[in-house]
Amino acid sequence: MQLLLNALIAGSFAALLASGLALVYGVMGVFNLALGQMALIGGYVCWWCVAVAGLPLPVAIVCSLVVSLILAWISFDLFVQPFQRRHRFLPIVTTIALSMLLDGLILIVFHEEPRSILASGQRLLHIGDAILSVEQLVLICVTILFLSVLVWVLTSTPFGRKVRATVQHPEAATSLGMNGPLLRRSLFILSALCAACGGIYVGIDQNLSPTLGMHLTVKAYAAVIAGGRGSLKGAILFAFIIALLEQLAIGLPWFGVYIPAGYQGTVALLVIVILLLWKPEGVFGSRLRSS
Amino acid sequence: MKRSILLGSILTLLLTGCGGPATVRIGFIGPLTGDAATMGKDTLKGVQMAVDEMNAAGGIGGKQVELIAEDGRCNGGDAASAAQKLVNVDKVQSIIGGTCSSETLAAAPIAGAAKIIAISPVSSSPKLTGFSPYQFRNYPSDAYRTKAFGTFFQKNGLKKIAIITENTDFCQGIRSGIKENLPAGAIIAFDEVVDPGTKDYRTLMTRLKATDFDAFVLNGQSDATNGEMAKQLRALGMTQTIIGPDSVDSDSFPVIAGSASEGVLAISAPTVDETNPKGAAFAKTYNDRFGKPTWSLYFAALAYDAATVALQTLKEAGPGDAQRAALLAIKDFQGVAGTFHFDQNGDVVGMPYGLKEFKNGKSVLREVIPVN
Numbered sequence: 001m002q003l004l005l006n007a008l009i010a011g012s013f014a015a016l017l018a019s020g021l022a023l024v025y026g027v028m029g030v031f032n033l034a035l036g037q038m039a040l041i042g043g044y045v046c047w048w049c050v051a052v053a054g055l056p057l058p059v060a061i062v063c064s065l066v067v068s069l070i071l072a073w074i075s076f077d078l079f080v081q082p083f084q085r086r087h088r089f090l091p092i093v094t095t096i097a098l099s100m101l102l103d104g105l106i107l108i109v110f111h112e113e114p115r116s117i118l119a120s121g122q123r124l125l126h127i128g129d130a131i132l133s134v135e136q137l138v139l140i141c142v143t144i145l146f147l148s149v150l151v152w153v154l155t156s157t158p159f160g161r162k163v164r165a166t167v168q169h170p171e172a173a174t175s176l177g178m179n180g181p182l183l184r185r186s187l188f189i190l191s192a193l194c195a196a197c198g199g200i201y202v203g204i205d206q207n208l209s210p211t212l213g214m215h216l217t218v219k220a221y222a223a224v225i226a227g228g229r230g231s232l233k234g235a236i237l238f239a240f241i242i243a244l245l246e247q248l249a250i251g252l253p254w255f256g257v258y259i260p261a262g263y264q265g266t267v268a269l270l271v272i273v274i275l276l277l278w279k280p281e282g283v284f285g286s287r288l289r290s291s
Numbered sequence: 292m293k294r295s296i297l298l299g300s301i302l303t304l305l306l307t308g309c310g311g312p313a314t315v316r317i318g319f320i321g322p323l324t325g326d327a328a329t330m331g332k333d334t335l336k337g338v339q340m341a342v343d344e345m346n347a348a349g350g351i352g353g354k355q356v357e358l359i360a361e362d363g364r365c366n367g368g369d370a371a372s373a374a375q376k377l378v379n380v381d382k383v384q385s386i387i388g389g390t391c392s393s394e395t396l397a398a399a400p401i402a403g404a405a406k407i408i409a410i411s412p413v414s415s416s417p418k419l420t421g422f423s424p425y426q427f428r429n430y431p432s433d434a435y436r437t438k439a440f441g442t443f444f445q446k447n448g449l450k451k452i453a454i455i456t457e458n459t460d461f462c463q464g465i466r467s468g469i470k471e472n473l474p475a476g477a478i479i480a481f482d483e484v485v486d487p488g489t490k491d492y493r494t495l496m497t498r499l500k501a502t503d504f505d506a507f508v509l510n511g512q513s514d515a516t517n518g519e520m521a522k523q524l525r526a527l528g529m530t531q532t533i534i535g536p537d538s539v540d541s542d543s544f545p546v547i548a549g550s551a552s553e554g555v556l557a558i559s560a561p562t563v564d565e566t567n568p569k570g571a572a573f574a575k576t577y578n579d580r581f582g583k584p585t586w587s588l589y590f591a592a593l594a595y596d597a598a599t600v601a602l603q604t605l606k607e608a609g610p611g612d613a614q615r616a617a618l619l620a621i622k623d624f625q626g627v628a629g630t631f632h633f634d635q636n637g638d639v640v641g642m643p644y645g646l647k648e649f650k651n652g653k654s655v656l657r658e659v660i661p662v663n
Contacts, residue, residue, distance in 0.1 A: 006493040112328040113543045113585055114515035124526060131527055206490045207547050209515040211326050215488065250483075251494040261483040261495055262458055 002130040003251045004244075009136050011243035012143040013201045015236045017216055018223035019147055020194030022235035026224050027154075027167055028187050030084055033095040034075065035195050036216030037102035042068045042196025043203035044106060047115045057118075061200055065193055072192030076185055099213060106210045117203040139201055146197065147236055150190075154232060163187055226272045228282025238283070242268050314357035315350065317342060317601070318377035320370055320388030320398055320409075326488070326513050327365035329541070329585040331390050334412050335360055336581050337594030338387045340573075341602060351606045363389050367397030374398035378405045384610040385409070385601045387594065392416030393460045399426040406611040408618065410601050412594040415537075416464055420636050427618055427637040429597050429626070430560065431644070433461075435662045436536060437468025439558050439644055442660075444506065445474035449532065453481035453499055454508040455492065455520060462510045465536050469508060480504045489516060492523045500527050509535035509555065518547025525551035532556065541586050545652040552649040561629055561645040562656050563592045573627040587654075589628055596626030 017039055024032045032038075045067045049060030079098045083090035123134040154160040166173040166183045174180045198216070202208060223242055227234025249259050249267035259267060275283065319338050321331035342358045350356055359381050361373035370389045377383045378401060386402050386409040389395035395414040402409040403423040410427045411419070417434040419426065444452065452473070456466045463484075470479060481502045483495055499507075507524060511517040517539050524533065533555045540559035545552035564570040570592075577584065577591055584591055600621065601614075608617035621632045623641070631641035644660040 002497045003494060006491075006497065009493065010491050107324060107328070111585065112326070112332065114513070114518065114547050116518070116547050116549075124528075133526065202490075206519050207515055209326060209488075209513075211488065246491075247494045251497060258498070261455075261485045261489075264489075265486065 001128055003247050005127070005130050005132050006251070007240070007244035007247045008140055009132075009205065010246065011240035012140045013198055013205065014219055014223060014243050015147060015239035016143060016194055016198035016201055017220040018227070018235040018239035019150060019232060020191040020198065021217075021220040021224045022227070022232045023154075023187055023194065024191035025221075026227075026229045026231065026235060027163070028184060029088060029167070030080055030188070031089070031092045031095060032080070032188075032191070033092060033217055034079075034099035034102055034213075035191070035220060036213035036218075037099045037106070038068065038071065038075075038192050039195040039199035039202075039216055040106055040208060040210070040213050041071060041102060041199065042192075043117070043199030043201075043208045044110045044115065046200045047117045047203050047208060048110070050117055051115070060117075064200060065196055068192050068196035069189055072189040073185070075192070076188045080188065081181075081185075099217075103210065103213060106213075110208075110210070112210060114207040114209040115203065116207040117200070135204060139205060143197070143201065150194070151232055151236070222269060222272055226275060226282055228284035231282070231284035234282060234284030238272075242272065245271055313354065315352070315354045315605070316357050316359055316381055316383040317598070317605075318374075318381065318383035318386040318388070319358060319360040320363040320373045320377070320386060320394055321360075321390030322365040322394070323360065323362040325364050326515065327391055329513070329543070330413070330590055331363075331365075333584045333586045333588075333591040334387075334390050334594035336577065336584075337412070337591035338598040340576065340580070340591075341595050341598035344599075345602045345606075351602065356602065359383060363391065363394035363398070365391040365394060367393045370394035371397040371401060374401040378402060378407055383407065385605050385614065387412065387598050387601060389414060390594075391461070392419065392464070395419060395426065395428070396422065399423040402426070408601065408604075408610065408614045410597040410618075412597040413590055416460065417468070418464075420638055424637070425615060427633055427639075429600070429628070429631055429633075429639045429642065430593055431639055431642050431662045433464050433468055433536075436558055436644060437465060437472045439660050439662075440469050440508070440534070441472035441474050443534065443558065443646070444477055447506075447532070449506040450477050451480040451504045452477060452506055452508060453502060453504040453531075454479065454483075454510055455495060455499075456482075456484045457487055457489065457511040457516050458484050459487055459512045461538070462512055465508075465510055485516075487512065487516075490519045492520050496523045496527050496529075499524070500529055504531060506532040506534060509533055509539050511535075512538055514541050514543045514547050518544055518552075521548040521555055522551040534558065540647050540654050542584065542654075543586075544654075545649055552652065555649045556657075557647045557649075557654070558644055558660065559647050559654075560589050560593065561643055561659060562647075562654075563588050563627060569625070570627055592626070592628040596624075596628050596631075599626065600624055 024030050042064050046060045046064035049055045049063045079094045080091050083094050125132050166180045170180050223239040224235045227238035245268040246264050250261050250264050321334050322328050323331050342356050346355050363370035363373050389398045392414040395411045403425040413430050415433045417432045456462045535557050537559035540557040604614045604617035623630050629642045631639050645656045646658040647654045648657045
C-alpha cells in the first residue's frame with residue numbers, strides 16, 4: 001500500500017514532465033533538451049514568490065506560470081523556431097545551449113542552496129498502514145485533474161483537432177486556414193507550462209537544486225519513448241509505470257534479496273528497454289510516421 | 292628624436308626586466324558551480340578576506356597579493372586542470388585548495404611536482420594523509436571522525452545501526468570508516484547506497500520502518516539529499532536517533548528538512564567561537580561584507596585560517612621548500628576556527644570535532660570531541 005502511494009507521488013511528478021515532453025517532442029516532433037531547466041525555473045520562481053516576496057501559494061503558482069509562459073515564448077522564438085525550419089535535429093543543439101544558459105541563470109538568480117517551497121512541517125494522514133501528507137494528497141489530485149483536462153483538450157476539442165491537424169501536415173492545415181505558427185507556439189508554451197507545474201510539484205514535495213535539470217529531462221524522455229511517440233496518454237501512463245517499477249525494484253525482496261538502491265533507476269529503464277525490443281514504436285505509438 | 296625613442300624603449304625593457312610580476316599570486320581551487328558550490332563559495336570568501344588583510348598590512352615583500360580562483364567542480368578532472376593552470380600559466384606561489392577531497396587528491400601531485408605548497412581548508416579524506424609532502428590541510432582526516440562515530444554509538448548504547456549513503460567519494464569514505472570502527476557487539480542493520488542527487492527515499496524508508504534499528508546515519512553529500520532523507524524518515528513516524536557527518540551541519544539543512552531537523556546530530560567541525568574576540572570579529576566582518584554564508588561560517592573560517600597561515604609563511608620564508616619548513620615549524624597557530632599545528636604528513640593537529648545538535652532550526656554545539 002505504502003509502495004503504491006510512493007509510486008503515485010513520484011509518478012504524478014514524472015507525469016507532469018512527461019506530458020510536457022509528449023506535447024513538444026511526441027506530438028510536434030521538436031526536441032527540447034531544456035525542458036528540465038524550464039521545470040526548475042518554474043519551481044524556483046514559485047519558491048521566490050513564496051519565500052522572498054511573501055505571496056500566498058496560489059498567487060505564487062500563477063506568477064510562476066506567467067514567468068514560464070514568457071520564458072517559453074522567448075525560447076521558442078530564439079532557440080527553436082528559427083532552427084526547426086532548417087532541420088528538425090538542429091533544436092537538439094540549440095536547446096542544449098539553452099539548457100546550459102538556464103543552468104547558469106538559475107545559479108546567478110537563485111544561488112546554489114537547495115530550496116523548498118513549503119518550509120513548514122507536513123500534516124500526515126494515515127490510510128490503513130500507509131502514511132501520506134495532506135500536501136501530497138492535494139498534489140496528486142490536482143496533477144491527475146490537470147492531466148485529464150489536458151488529454152481531453154487535445155483529443156476532444158476543436159483546438160485539439162486543429163493542433164493535431166497542424167502537426168500531421170503543416171502545409172495542408174495552413175492551406176485550410178489554420179494559423180500553424182500560432183498553434184505550434186501555443187503547443188510549445190503549453191509544454192513549458194506542464195514542465196513548470198512539475199517544477200512546482202518537486203519544490204513543494206521535495207526540494208529544488210540547480211543540478212536537477214538534465215536528470216528531469218532524461219526521465220521524461222524515457223516515459224515518452226516507452227509510451228509511444230505521439231501518444232500523450234501513453235507518456236503519462238508510462239511516467240506512472242516507471243515510478244511504480246522503481247519503487248517495486250527496491251521495495252520488495254526479489255528471490256529473497258533486495259536489489260541495491262543504487263540500481264533503482266537502472267532496473268526501471270532495463271524493463272523499458274526490454275519492452276521496446278518487443279514493441280519498438282512504444283506501447284501506445286502508432287506505426288504511421290508522423291511529421 | 293630617434294635617440295630618445297631608443298632610450299625610452301631600453302629604459303622600459305630594463306624596468307620590466309628587473310621588476311618581474313608586480314604581484315604575489317595565490318591560487319584557489321574549490322567548487323564554484325554545481326551542487327557543492329555552496330561550500331566552495333564560502334571557502335573562497337574566507338580566502339579573499341585573508342588576502343585582503345595581508346594587502347592592507349602592506350602585502351608580501353612590498354608587493355600586493357593577487358588571488359586567482361579556479362573552479363574545481365568538486366571533481367578530480369576539473370581540479371587537475373585548475374592546478375595545471377595555476378602552476379604553469381599563472382605561476383602562483385602557493386595554493387589554497389582543493390576544497391572537496393576529490394579535488395585535493397587530483398591537484399596535490401601537480402602542485403607537488405612544481406614544489407608549490409597547497410593547503411586544503413576542508414578536505415577530510417583519509418587517503419590524503421602522507422599523500423604529497425607539499426600538501427597540507429587544517430581539517431582533520433575522516434579516519435578520526437568515524438572513530439568518533441564508534442565512540443558515540445558505544446557511549447549511547449546504540450547497537451543496531453542503519454545507514455543510507457549517497458554514492459560519492461566522501462560519503463563512501465564515511466560508510467566504510469563507520470563499518471570499521473563499530474564498537475563490539477554493534478551491527479549494521481540496514482545499509483543502502485543511492486545514486487548522487489537522489490531525493491525520493493520513501494520506499495527505502497518504508498523498508499527501514501520494518502527494520503529493527505537504534506540509530507540512523509544520515510550519509511548524504513549535501514542538504515538537498517540529507518534534508519529529504521531526514522524529512523521522509525520522520526514522516527513515517529520513526530523516532531530513532533539521527534546522526535550524520537559535517538555534510539549535515541549546514542545552515543540550510545533545517546530549511547529543507549523543516550521540523551524533521553529537530554534533534555538531528557552531526558559530528559562536525561567546531562563552531563566559530565564568537566565568545567572570543569577573534570572569532571567575533573571574523574563573524575562580523577564576514578557578515579558585513581558577504582551577508583549570510585551559503586553553507587556555514589566555519590568552512591569560511593577554516594579557509595581563512597588556511598590562507599592566513601599560507602600567506603604568513605610565504606611572507607616569512609618564501610615559496611616551496613622554505614615555506615614547507617616554515618609550516619612544519621609552526622607551534623600553536625591561533626586561528627579563527629581553532630588553535631593548531633601540522634604534523635610531518637601535513638595533517639592538522641589540535642583541531643577538535645564538535646558534536647552538534649539542531650535545536651529550533653539552528654545547529655548548536657553540544658560537546659567538543661578532542662582528536663589525536
